[in-house]
Amino acid sequence: MSSRDQTDEKLERLVSQVLRDQPLRRAPASLEARVLGELAARARLPWWRRGIASWPALVRVPVISGCAVCVPLVWVLSLWLATRLVAVTRSRIAGPLATLQGTGHTLASLGALTTHIIQSIPRDWLVGGMIATATLYAVLFALVAVGYSLLYPRPEYSKAHLT
Amino acid sequence: MRAYQDMVFSTAVRLTSSPAQAEDISQEVFLRAYESFDNLRSSPKAGGWLKTVATNLTLNHLTRHRKRWRLFSEIFSDDTRDEELDSAAEVFDTVFAELETDERRARVEQALERLPDHQRIPLVLYHYEEMPYQDIAERLGISLAKVKTDILRGRVAMAGLLAQGGLGAPDDRRRYSSTPPGAQS
Numbered sequence: 120m121s122s123r124d125q126t127d128e129k130l131e132r133l134v135s136q137v138l139r140d141q142p143l144r145r146a147p148a149s150l151e152a153r154v155l156g157e158l159a160a161r162a163r164l165p166w167w168r169r170g171i172a173s174w175p176a177l178v179r180v181p182v183i184s185g186c187a188v189c190v191p192l193v194w195v196l197s198l199w200l201a202t203r204l205v206a207v208t209r210s211r212i213a214g215p216l217a218t219l220q221g222t223g224h225t226l227a228s229l230g231a232l233t234t235h236i237i238q239s240i241p242r243d244w245l246v247g248g249m250i251a252t253a254t255l256y257a258v259l260f261a262l263v264a265v266g267y268s269l270l271y272p273r274p275e276y277s278k279a280h281l282t
Numbered sequence: 283m284r285a286y287q288d289m290v291f292s293t294a295v296r297l298t299s300s301p302a303q304a305e306d307i308s309q310e311v312f313l314r315a316y317e318s319f320d321n322l323r324s325s326p327k328a329g330g331w332l333k334t335v336a337t338n339l340t341l342n343h344l345t346r347h348r349k350r351w352r353l354f355s356e357i358f359s360d361d362t363r364d365e366e367l368d369s370a371a372e373v374f375d376t377v378f379a380e381l382e383t384d385e386r387r388a389r390v391e392q393a394l395e396r397l398p399d400h401q402r403i404p405l406v407l408y409h410y411e412e413m414p415y416q417d418i419a420e421r422l423g424i425s426l427a428k429v430k431t432d433i434l435r436g437r438v439a440m441a442g443l444l445a446q447g448g449l450g451a452p453d454d455r456r457r458y459s460s461t462p463p464g465a466q467s
Contacts, residue, residue: 126367127434133374134437138394138409141387146291147305151283154312161313 283312286332293336296406297344299395307343311336337411341421344403367434370441393443401436404429 166174171182237245290311295304314335315322322328378386394402404422407413415433419426 123364123367126364126371130367130371130374130434130437130441133371134405134440135409137374137378137386137390141390143288144292144295144391146287146308147301150287150291150305150308150312153305153309154283154316157309157313158316 283315286329287312289329290332290336293333293410294340296394296410297337297340297403299397299399299402303343304340307336307339310339337407344399345423366438369445370438373441373445389444390440393440396443397436397439401432401439404432405436405440408433 161169166178171179174182287308290308291304294307294311295301298304298307311332315328315332318331322331325331381389394406397405404418407418407421408415413421415426415429419429422429424432
């Protein structure tokens with residue numbers, strides 16, 4: 120055994136000894152009152168707000184039996200509803216689905232046409248058009264800014280206003 | 283309840299290091315005990331049952347906040363030097379011989395409280411609850427190697443805190459009951 124292991128063991132033994140010598144921590148005086156208060160509050164609750172284990176047998180037995188019957192009933196009902204729902208949905212959405220499909224085809228054709236038109240325009244024309252559009256927007260913003268500053272001048276505050 | 287409330291509270295407060303949380307947990311333990319009162323009333327194992335429930339409820343409570351200290355536990359490696367171990371053993375070996383029992387107990391309790399969660403929890407589980415390393419690792423969801431490292435570092439850190447001095451103010455002694463040593467398990 121290495122000296123480190125020996126020191127490790129010695130430390131473990133000493134810590135165990137010291138900790139085991141510790142007395143218990145004293146519980147707060149309020150603990151007992153809290154527990155008793157909570158028990159009293161629980162006792163005041165009506166039976167139907169407590170756990171099912173503390174319900175009267177006359178209520179508990181029918182509830183448990185009802186739950187036992189409900190499980191297979193819900194299962195069968197769910198299957199029946201699912202079958203009905205699939206049939207109804209299929210018949211109801213057949214019409215709108217066809218319309219949507221037609222709209223989709225039309226949009227796809229329009230997209231293909233737009234792509235074809237854009238591809239047929241020479242590249243220089245496209246770049247020139249973009250530059251011209253950007254320039255026109257810049258001129259428009261400049262005109263709006265000049266017009267706004269002329270038509271709605273900012274009020275000038277005199278020193279008197281500020282004081 | 284009076285016979286066991288210090289034991290239940292001690293179990294919870296040493297793991298959480300928070301008297302307020304420990305009081306909440308202790309309340310829950312006794313409420314559960316009340317639900318099983320018919321079985322516990324005449325059972326000689328009532329104390330053990332209460333201690334187990336207190337430990338489990340406290341660990342469940344701590345597990346909710348585990349990510350905070352688990353991260354630190356996984357980051358640090360075992361870089362404890364031999365000199366640190368020697369020094370820690372020396373602190374436990376010699377310093378306590380010079381302190382009176384009450385002051386020593388107050389200092390130890392404070393040092394334990396000041397340890398970080400990732401060191402204190404496995405240390406308490408190992409030394410007070412006598413849980414094996416493997417069980418602690420499984421219960422806390424950390425590796426076995428990390429449990430060993432955290433406990434070792436916890437011991438060294440505790441020795442460091444004890445050696446700092448000035449930890450145990452005389453008033454702190456009042457927090458501890460006069461239950462005889464060894465009665466907590």
